[in-house]
Amino acid sequence: MRMMTFLLVGLLVHVVFFLSIFDIYFTSPLVHGMTPQATPMAPPASRLVLVVADGLRADSLFTLLPNGSSRAPYLRSVIEEKGTWGVSHTRVPTESRPGHVALIAGFYEDVSAIAKGWKENPVEFDSVFNETRNTWCWGSPDILPMFAKGASGDHVYTHTYPAEEEDFASTDASRLDTWVFTQVKSFFQSAKSNSSLRANLLEDENVFFLHLLGIDTNGHAHRPMSQEYLNNIGLVDTGVAELVSMVEDFFGHDGRTAYVFTSDHGMTNWGSHGAGHPSETLTPLVAWGAGVNYAHKVTEVQPYKDGFLQDWKLEHLRRVDVNQADIAPLMASLIGIPFPVNSVGVLPLLYLNNSDHFKAESIYTNAIQVLEQYKIKMSQKKETTLSFLFTPYHFFFVTLHSLLIRLLQDIFDLVQPVHFPSSVSCQISLCRSLIAHALEGLLYYHTYDRFFLGCSVVLGFVGWTSYVVLVILKTHANLNRRPGLLKQVRAYATIPLSLLCVCVTVVITGFLLIQRSPVTYYVYCLLPVPLWYSVLKESGTLTDLIRSAPSLPLWKCFGYFVLVSFGIELLVVSFFHRAMLTVGLVVLSVWPFLSGLFDKAKFRSLSWCVGCLCLAAFPLMPVVGREPNIHLVTCAGLLTLFTSACYLWSSRRRTTLHLSDRQQFFTQMLLVAVCAYVPSLTHSSLQQKQGLPLFNQIISWTTLGRLVLKSGLSEALFPPVLSWLMFVWINIEQEAMLAQGVSGRQELATIDFSANIDITKIRQLKLDDIRRSYFFVFFIITAFFGTGNIASINSFDPASVYCFLTIFNPFIMGGLMMWKVIIPFIIVMCTFETIQVATQLSSRSLFLIVLVISDLMALHFFFLVQDYGSWLDIGTSISHYVIVMSMTIFLMLLSVVTHILTSQRLFLWRPKMHFP
Known part of the structure; x- marks a missing residue:
């Protein structure tokens, strides 16, 4: 129950952080009343x-x-x-x-x-x-x-x-x-x-x-x-x-x-x-x-x-x-x-093509029209800001724009361009300057509260991340606890702390009421108060950490901290340069050799290395601009069938699959074969301008989960390669647990996901669990950017959904393409869920570590958001923050879904048993 409450609170906090970017950067620039x-x-x-x-x-x-x-x-x-x-x-x-x-x-x-x-x-x-x-x-x-x-x-x-x-x-x-x-x-x-x-x-x-x-x-x-x-x-x-x-x-x-x-x-x-x-x-x-x-x-x-x-x-x-x-x-x-x-x-x-007088009058009208917007925007902001805090736009504050307008009007009334042509260029130049400054003023007042809101969001971000770290240390780490008497003293010390938080809340609320701020401002400004109250309330955990320092492997802790920090920076840079994912996968490929796992599991280590190197090729491929290659789709289908057949053969030798499981496996393989053939048939039909065959459309909609195979690009090869690497990851993590002296290794087919065991009582967190959490975040980012980036997401190319529909419908097509992006996410999430169960890890503690890593990335991108430069740079910087925040919220929701997917057993065509 406490975990569910924590997830709901965390989900609410991240939704607020996510929506804040729209109030800060995506508010409508329109004003009315001009x-x-x-x-x-x-x-x-x-x-x-x-x-x-x-x-x-x-x-x-x-x-x-x-x-x-x-x-x-x-x-x-x-x-x-x-x-x-x-x-x-x-x-x-x-x-x-x-x-x-x-x-x-x-x-x-x-x-x-x-x-x-x-x-x-x-x-x-x-x-x-x-x-x-x-x-x-x-x-x-x-x-x-x-x-x-x-x-x-x-x-x-x-x-x-x-x-x-x-x-x-x-x-x-x-x-x-x-x-x-x-x-x-x-x-x-x-x-x-x-x-x-x-x-x-x-x-x-x-x-x-x-x-x-x-x-x-x-x-x-x-x-x-x-x-x-x-x-x-x-x-x-x-x-x-x-x-x-x-x-x-x-x-x-x-x-x-x-x-x-x-x-x-x-x-x-x-x-x-x-x-x-x-x-x-x-x-x-x-x-x-x-x-x-x-x-x-x-x-x-x-x-x-x-x-x-x-x-x-x-x-x-x-x-x-x-x-x-x-x-x-x-x-x-x-x-x-x-x-x-x-x-x-x-x-x-x-x-x-008109007189100079007409041009001057037209550009003057243009200037007045833009200035009307500026004046409305300025008055709106002035009305909602305390007078001693209001800072006007510097240009018009110095030059007194009303005086400038009167001067321009006098020029047009008294000086006729017909008699004084030289005055026209002066008038036009002055109007252009006026328009430029008015547009700057519009932007200034449109972004007037950006710094204030940004500071509030960052304060809340830091407070939330600090609280999660303290929860991890308090609940899932072996620390030397302080005596009970001192804990009681700390409990009494929270009384003035509560009073202080109430006073801060009252002051912030009064300030926002006086300024007639929007409702969302109250949320952004007041949210840090309970977060930092929770942090200060758990500050004793830091003392426990200090007391436990002599018994901790400090050099190993420092090494993990440096490696994870470097890894987070690598993920941040990968948003701008996808090739960094290739660098990361190459580094991950040598992990079994550096950790000593190669001596204990040579075949799995080599499979891991080959899988990482194969996956490393995808970030180097172009994200857009690729012509459909139906042969790759067919190859992806054959690769999936081959991998499935190998697993089925090996499981049959170990007799670990029931008859109903084999039937379900054969059904899945048949659907993969059909899905590999449908894109080729659809592509041929469209090339011959014969339209989309109804049979293909029915098959595509009934096998929606295989949308990636219908992309017609090298994206079709990405899920099979990713799935193979995830399968190897599960097995090699079990070997890593054995190397650490933790027993209980199980065959994948015998793992009971539906047992709902409270594995938090089995063992506490180890430093190596930080590495597992980072691997998960890295593979999530790879699943998202492995075959695409911001350009491919923004670029609308309906070719990947032609098997479903060809009539333009932006919402259905957008939904299908979004589902295509989600499929690799589900593969990685199900793998992580399997690792949690198979290696006797605490799902709560691992999820909290993942939360800290993703929140640090989001905070990094929040500081990188810019409102200057080209519009592409601005949009890209905002998109990065939105993507990371969406990923965090999505992982919270998807963790529940994957738990359901991995904890329920499906039965197909199971015959009824009759007993005499």
């Missing part, structure tokens, strides 16, 4: 056509064919003759939803909002569509509804195809784009005979949005270098040319239509996206029409870090790069609508 800002001058365009080619890479559009022609001749002619072009730089995660939010709303959506919904708008934010008079949208049901739901006045009209059409196994996904172009054509045709619709179309401030998903779908299914992907680009180019001709004819070539062509994200060579590879973050941007600059020729090569300009043969034309969020204010400026109030984009003036 006044919409619009440029007062007449806009150059009455309407705008936005075309987003989902999943289109910049180089796929701009690179010429070997014969010197372009696969997108119409857009190429626009770039060279009548438009402005550049690269739109996206941010991580490079997914469709955040990409479209940045394009249309002008801000980068936080992770917490992305997790709340996919097809609908989970938070109220302003967008270009919301500010228009009317917006008509055609495309995917995954993107369009979220902008329609958040729009006021029901003026956003969406036309979507059924979700079932998004099938990765379809013969030609470009039909999705053909559907969009056909629907737009029918729409304008019907408008000619529909007077009310025609009247709406002829009004200004209208937007037409075409979301083209065919390129993305073909990229996932066939890779971006495939003919399907490249041909789809040509289809889109032809469709855009026909669209422009149709729109111009409908509006009588009035020259009042602006066009923007771009993409939400790119795609890697292997057909995935989500991370920060340049092929994912570099997307094309082409703008032309009313109010947009014509092609501008340059005489000298422009310097760009990506080095693509010469490859694209466009070095003679000015390239204007933007951040993805900058496109929203560009569209708003072209048609004269208010800038989206939540936008953090900066208007790219080089795209505008």
Whole structure:
């Protein structure tokens, strides 16, 4: 009962630590209550056509064919003759939803909002569509509804195809784009005979949005270098040319239509996206029409870090790069609508073909719009902070931004750029500086409480880890206890300690109440109080440790401390460089030789060494970008069958398996054989564009536990190799126990896991148990990163679930891929459970050691979290902490599951026994 209480408290503490990262780093940046800002001058365009080619890479559009022609001749002619072009730089995660939010709303959506919904708008934010008079949208049901739901006045009209059409196994996904172009054509045709619709179309401030998903779908299914992907680009180019001709004819070539062509994200060579590879973050941007600059020729090569300009043969034309969020204010400026109030984009003036006065007014409006957000954010933080503790953003505190705004307004009112052109550059430069500082101020107030919350979490972290160490020493170590009288003195000493904790709690609560802090702040700030109370209450254990020091092997203890510390650092570095896992496995491979086990168990020691070296090859393999290799899947199935047959043969010689166990074993082997064949059959069917066979789908869903075999990559070989090493680990740990003079070695087949013996009464912890706990943590990390890393987790590649479904469904596909990640975890957890029982170890004490090791890693990553540098660096640092904390919580839950899996005996087809 005490153990269960401890687990529940530990689970609660780690859930709080885990959620703290979302309050510190993943809170929504949105504020409300701003006044919409619009440029007062007449806009150059009455309407705008936005075309987003989902999943289109910049180089796929701009690179010429070997014969010197372009696969997108119409857009190429626009770039060279009548438009402005550049690269739109996206941010991580490079997914469709955040990409479209940045394009249309002008801000980068936080992770917490992305997790709340996919097809609908989970938070109220302003967008270009919301500010228009009317917006008509055609495309995917995954993107369009979220902008329609958040729009006021029901003026956003969406036309979507059924979700079932998004099938990765379809013969030609470009039909999705053909559907969009056909629907737009029918729409304008019907408008000619529909007077009310025609009247709406002829009004200004209208937007037409075409979301083209065919390129993305073909990229996932066939890779971006495939003919399907490249041909789809040509289809889109032809469709855009026909669209422009149709729109111009409908509006009588009035020259009042602006066009923007771009993409939400790119795609890697292997057909995935989500991370920060340049092929994912570099997307094309082409703008032309009313109010947009014509092609501008340059005489000298422009310097760009990506080095693509010469490859694209466009070095003679000015390239204007933007951040993805900058496109929203560009569209708003072209048609004269208010800038989206939540936008953090900066208007790219080089795209505008208008007077200097219009540019100055537009960038000024942009500055006021960003400043509105800053003022709201500052006032909110000021209201919830004691006046003597409030520290304003230094730039505006010194320069008095209100005075600066009045000065800018005076410039616009009194100085006409027509008469004083030199003042324009000064105004624009001043506005750009104002926007930059306002964005810095927004970030400053958005992260205002980060240091305070971080200190609270670290204090709680250290308190919890210290308490667990004291519990281990007190309960599971042989220490010289102090006399009972002194213990009574310590008990009386806890009375003022309790009073002190109550006083601290009252002071913290009062402080948070005065500042009107959120409820979660109370949790983060008050949690360290009971934790440190428990630590101070158990401080006598430290005295017991000191008294026991003369009888302890101090040099051995120091050696273990150094080795474990080095091992923890190796695991931390492995999050950044997977090759460190290879180094760790090579070191582990020589453990039997260094510990003297080789002399007592040569075969098991050699098997351990070979298993570690085989597993060490996987972290050196590429994590993403691998083409499917069905032969590896077949090899994995054959390897699993061979290993199972060997074990079955050896157990038959020892007669340690019952008949029902053999029947179950044969059934499992048959399922493995079927699962090894299904991916090959599915891959062949998809290659021939015959779709997913129903039989394969049924087999895949009924054998869900063998998902890894369906990955189609070298991942299929990883579980058999890991399982073999885990099997050897169990046996060699038993030999290690015999070497230490502990008897009771049992054959694996005779171990009774369901006996529920309280093995804490059998023996206390030994220093070697620290090594066993570290091995477990190391293998858990290896199971997670052995065939992947952050890039492979963030990159969405549905190829591994094609045996289950091919129709796009992010939640089901994400769940299946998560289950694939969990399978190696279960293998390691079941092994650890077996070692605990087979070697007569205390499951509680070992789990506490594992908890300390994982918490030290989590604390390490908490200090490594950063809010500066590239967005990929920021996201990666946060992901590391989240992964370690999730692992700790997951291990707590999984330990219960594996105990059930290893303590229950399954019976298949056991005949009933009849007695006379």
